[in-house]
Amino acid sequence: MKRTIVVGTRQSALALTQTGWVVDRLRELSARLGMEVDFELKKIVTRGDQILDVTLSKVGGKGLFTKELEEGMLGGEIDIAVHSMKDMPFELPEGLTIGAVPEREDPRDALISRKAGTLEELPRGARVGTSSLRRASQLQHARPDLRIDTIRGNIDSRLRKLESEGYDAILLAAAGLRRMGWEDRITALLPPETCVPAVGQGALAIECRADDAPLLELLRSFQHEPTALAVRAERSFLGSLNGGCQVPIGAYAVARPGESGAEGAPLLTMTGFVGTPDGQTLLKETSTGTDPEQLGRQIAAVLKERGADRILAAVRV
Numbered sequence: 001m002k003r004t005i006v007v008g009t010r011q012s013a014l015a016l017t018q019t020g021w022v023v024d025r026l027r028e029l030s031a032r033l034g035m036e037v038d039f040e041l042k043k044i045v046t047r048g049d050q051i052l053d054v055t056l057s058k059v060g061g062k063g064l065f066t067k068e069l070e071e072g073m074l075g076g077e078i079d080i081a082v083h084s085m086k087d088m089p090f091e092l093p094e095g096l097t098i099g100a101v102p103e104r105e106d107p108r109d110a111l112i113s114r115k116a117g118t119l120e121e122l123p124r125g126a127r128v129g130t131s132s133l134r135r136a137s138q139l140q141h142a143r144p145d146l147r148i149d150t151i152r153g154n155i156d157s158r159l160r161k162l163e164s165e166g167y168d169a170i171l172l173a174a175a176g177l178r179r180m181g182w183e184d185r186i187t188a189l190l191p192p193e194t195c196v197p198a199v200g201q202g203a204l205a206i207e208c209r210a211d212d213a214p215l216l217e218l219l220r221s222f223q224h225e226p227t228a229l230a231v232r233a234e235r236s237f238l239g240s241l242n243g244g245c246q247v248p249i250g251a252y253a254v255a256r257p258g259e260s261g262a263e264g265a266p267l268l269t270m271t272g273f274v275g276t277p278d279g280q281t282l283l284k285e286t287s288t289g290t291d292p293e294q295l296g297r298q299i300a301a302v303l304k305e306r307g308a309d310r311i312l313a314a315v316r317v
């Protein structure tokens with residue numbers, strides 16, 4: 001009997017593009033596995049979509065873009081949801097699981113400046129739009145002269161605001177722009193050494209019910225193990241610092257095949273970051289290990305020792 005898998009999606013241009021990409025891949029994989037499945041899209045509005053112009057930290061950012069989709073899965077209205085990993089809360093509701101983490105897109109932050117150019121080439125005192133404390137912190141550290149102003153909305157509306165609201169430049173995740181086919185708008189990519197990306201940036205999470213065995217089997221073949229391991233380490237770091245998405249925290253991990261070849265456990269290298277929003281204090285630590293959760297906890301512990309908790313407490317009030 002042919003099964004119809006109902007895929008829930010937000011209606012933003014990026015969400016529709018990402019979900020469409022995932023459904024195309026899953027169609028190919030299911031054909032290869034000889035599984036008889038059909039896919040149907042169902043659009044769902046999340047609370048985050050309704051309040052896109054409000055600064056998220058003011059409304060409690062946790063799960064804003066995921067909650068209604070998760071309720072849909074638990075209620076059986078939809079079977080899968082595709083999320084940006086970056087927007088996933090640390091804990092999943094009972095009964096749901098991440099069935100697959102596909103290969104990561106570019107994890108870097110991108111500068112989109114009105115007069116094409118790099119961060120160094122921005123004029124003194126230029127006005128840069130971002131509402132991410134993580135981006136603000138690292139940007140002000142590199143260029144204390146820049147004036148940082150908040151900007152909100154989906155990536156398409158932020159690109160419009162760059163023109164219409166008089167910013168000299170804005171910062172966006174390169175991944176979203178690439179997935180939309182808008183990489184030509186990028187004027188410079190910030191290396192992770194200059195701007196540590198957000199936890200999970202550039203990766204997707206495909207969520208489903210934990211007891212949906214046939215779907216989990218299909219999703220298993222879509223998992224990209226190095227990406228999944230890297231994201232586990234980054235999320236462990238975030239969890240150890242009690243971080244949500246609206247804190248000046250970043251982490252970037254890369255998994256490489258282990259010393260002993262294909263069978264050895266992959267070796268993870270991760271940099272964790274916590275900074276003050278004014279860029280005066282940046283705490284960073286890089287370490288390696290094979291256990292992703294332990295690596296995350298270890299780097300978080302080093303940064304706490306150096307005052308990360310104080311920085312985060314001051315931001316949270």
Ligand SMILES: NCc1[nH]cc(CCC(=O)O)c1CC(=O)O
Pocket residue numbers: 084085086087155171172173174175176200201202203
């Ligand atoms: N905070 C919103 C958000 N969530 C995911 C992406 C796209 C990039 C990604 O998948 O990490 C974006 C936009 C941005 O930060 O530019």
